[in-house]
Amino acid sequence: AAVAAVVTCLRYRTFAAPNFDFGLFCQMFHYMKTTGLPLVTCERDVLLSHFAVHISPVFYLLLPFYALFPSPMTLQIAQAVIAFSGVVPLYLLCRAKRVGGRTALVVCLLFALYPAVSCGGFYDFHENCFLLPFLLWMFWAHETDRPIPTFLFALCVLSVKEDAAIYVLLFAVYVLVSGKKWRRGLLLAALGAVWFVGATMILNRTASYWAEYYKAAGETASPPISGVMSYRFGNLIAEGEDGLLGAVKTALLNPGYLLTQLFKTNSGGIGKVVYLLQMLLPLGGIPLCTKRASRWLLAAPLLVNLLTLYTYQYNIGFQYSFVSAAFLFYAAVLNVPEYSPGVRRRLLAVGTAACLCLYAVCVLPECSAYAARWDGGKEVYTHIDETLAALPEDASLSVSSHLLAHVSDRDIVYDLSYHGNAPDVDYVVIYYPTIDYAVKYAYLSAGYMVWEDVPGEVLILKRGS
Numbered sequence: 001a002a003v004a005a006v007v008t009c010l011r012y013r014t015f016a017a018p019n020f021d022f023g024l025f026c027q028m029f030h031y032m033k034t035t036g037l038p039l040v041t042c043e044r045d046v047l048l049s050h051f052a053v054h055i056s057p058v059f060y061l062l063l064p065f066y067a068l069f070p071s072p073m074t075l076q077i078a079q080a081v082i083a084f085s086g087v088v089p090l091y092l093l094c095r096a097k098r099v100g101g102r103t104a105l106v107v108c109l110l111f112a113l114y115p116a117v118s119c120g121g122f123y124d125f126h127e128n129c130f131l132l133p134f135l136l137w138m139f140w141a142h143e144t145d146r147p148i149p150t151f152l153f154a155l156c157v158l159s160v161k162e163d164a165a166i167y168v169l170l171f172a173v174y175v176l177v178s179g180k181k182w183r184r185g186l187l188l189a190a191l192g193a194v195w196f197v198g199a200t201m202i203l204n205r206t207a208s209y210w211a212e213y214y215k216a217a218g219e220t221a222s223p224p225i226s227g228v229m230s231y232r233f234g235n236l237i238a239e240g241e242d243g244l245l246g247a248v249k250t251a252l253l254n255p256g257y258l259l260t261q262l263f264k265t266n267s268g269g270i271g272k273v274v275y276l277l278q279m280l281l282p283l284g285g286i287p288l289c290t291k292r293a294s295r296w297l298l299a300a301p302l303l304v305n306l307l308t309l310y311t312y313q314y315n316i317g318f319q320y321s322f323v324s325a326a327f328l329f330y331a332a333v334l335n336v337p338e339y340s341p342g343v344r345r346r347l348l349a350v351g352t353a354a355c356l357c358l359y360a361v362c363v364l365p366e367c368s369a370y371a372a373r374w375d376g377g378k379e380v381y382t383h384i385d386e387t388l389a390a391l392p393e394d395a396s397l398s399v400s401s402h403l404l405a406h407v408s409d410r411d412i413v414y415d416l417s418y419h420g421n422a423p424d425v426d427y428v429v430i431y432y433p434t435i436d437y438a439v440k441y442a443y444l445s446a447g448y449m450v451w452e453d454v455p456g457e458v459l460i461l462k463r464g465s
Contacts, residue, residue: 001084003367004121008076010370011124014381015402015431017072019415022124023404024050026072030409032059033067042404042415046214052206055199056127058159072405075125083121083129083322087111089136093333096144103336106348111329114282115358116321122366123312128319130160135167135326142175147184154188158195162203165196167323170300178294232310235261258307266309275305275314279324282358284351287331290338298331299324316362384457391427391460398422400431403458427451428461435459 011017024043028050031039038050038059050056066074087108094104111117121129138153154171157164169192175185236258237246251258263272279302280287287299301324305314312318336344374381388406391397396412398419407413407429414425421439423446430440432455443461444450451462 001080003363004084004118005077005080007366007370008080008121008124009073010374011122012072012076012405014370014373014377015384015406015433016370016373017124017405018401019404020401021126022072022075023401023408023415025075025125026405026408027410027413028059029063029066029075030070031411032063033070041412042408045414045418045420046210047412048210049206052203052210054127055162055202056160058127058130058156061130070409072408076121079121079125079129083117083132084112086117086133086136086326089133089140090329090333093136093140093143093330096140097333097337099333099336103344103348106352107329107333107336110282110348110351110355113355113359113363114325114329115355115362116279116316116325118359118363119316119366120319120322120325123318126319127160128322131157131164131167132322132326134160135171135323136330138171139326139330142171142181142184150184151187151191154191158192162196162199165192165199166304167301167327168192169196170297170327174294174297177297178292232313233308235264235309236307261309262303262306264309265314266311271311272306272314275316276302278316278358278362279321279328282351282355283328283332284347284349284354286335286347286351287328289347290331290335295331295334298327298334301327380457383454387452387454387458387460388429390452391429395426396424397427397429398425399429400434402434403429403431421446423447423463426463430459430461432456432458 008017012022017023019042024040027042028038028040031037038056039047040050041047043050043053062075062078065078090111091104091108094107099107117132134153134156138150138157141147141149141153154168157168169189172185172188172192175181175188233247236250238250263270265271288296290296305320305324308314313320336348339347384403385406388403391407393410395410396414397407397410398414398416399407400416404413404415412425416428416430416439417436419425421442423443428439428443428448430436440459440461447464448461449464450459452458452460
């Protein structure tokens, strides 16, 4: 957790954390702290609720901590702590399944060093970090036959995001297929289905509301407010079909085509094969090493990662692997007690070796790189922060993406790359390492004047009187 927090905090301090997906959350928490509402201006280039894009009431659990320590780094540290807190329910799950002390220790150490958990936060803060511990708590409650906590943690999972219902449904199917707790499985399935349908309706209506609101005001949201982001599975949605139900229809009616998408990538490379190895090798393949076919369902979340051409979904450097990690560790804990001591030792040895190698290749270099970046430019980064702090607190801004998190504690701030050079803000702040000179000259032509110019750092333009 400390390593992950250090990497992400250094990303912020060295201006490597962009608006998507960090600056927008920083501004959202600023609004939550001051108004109680998850409003944001830099996500869709207009003032709207973040819940018009994703329904994530779970963010309010973090609000008291952010109110005490109102800093973007609070979010980065919180993500690392939340994700790795999953080791607690994982250990309790090991005890519940009578996984021995040494074996439980190895499983927990694998979790602590699992590359997909460490790297999953390297592209900054996301609500997905909550899914990892919530799912593991739900699995523990089910395996220890605690129905009420099972449903409470299922509700916690649903509170993370609208598509979290898919994972509750997958777990419900596993509960049903495994032949135990039929009533519980049906209730979990009903809960997930009702939440997904309800959340989809809310998102679509909210998106329509905001679109009509800004249309009446003569404005447009760019990029558009889109409701449920089913486009990520566009390769599974036939022409004329609508939303995720179209993807489900394709899966049921054309399984052959579905198989062709499992390892297909936009680039034509082997990215999905590499991703699969990165997820399974650090666990020694244990999640799939079972004679019980029902447990193979616990690997189903990997299909969500593989059956898309959305590159980030099958990259351990992003947050989309947290769910698969939770299910794979659950399957591993269930399978381990069924092996003979010799087989168990060999598989865990393979997993430990692979986990250490991948940690050394994927995680430690990131820590070294950002530490070196900070040491090499500490004075410059500090001076940029001081320059940005001189901007009036009540001024409206349009800023380069990598600067946005540093000026997110204000009501009106836009991402410069999405704002279309609109001369409707008090200040335009351009980050020199990512400068677009066409943007600079567009604002100068619109009557803006140079307010501050620090070569190699930032250029600040002020609207003329």
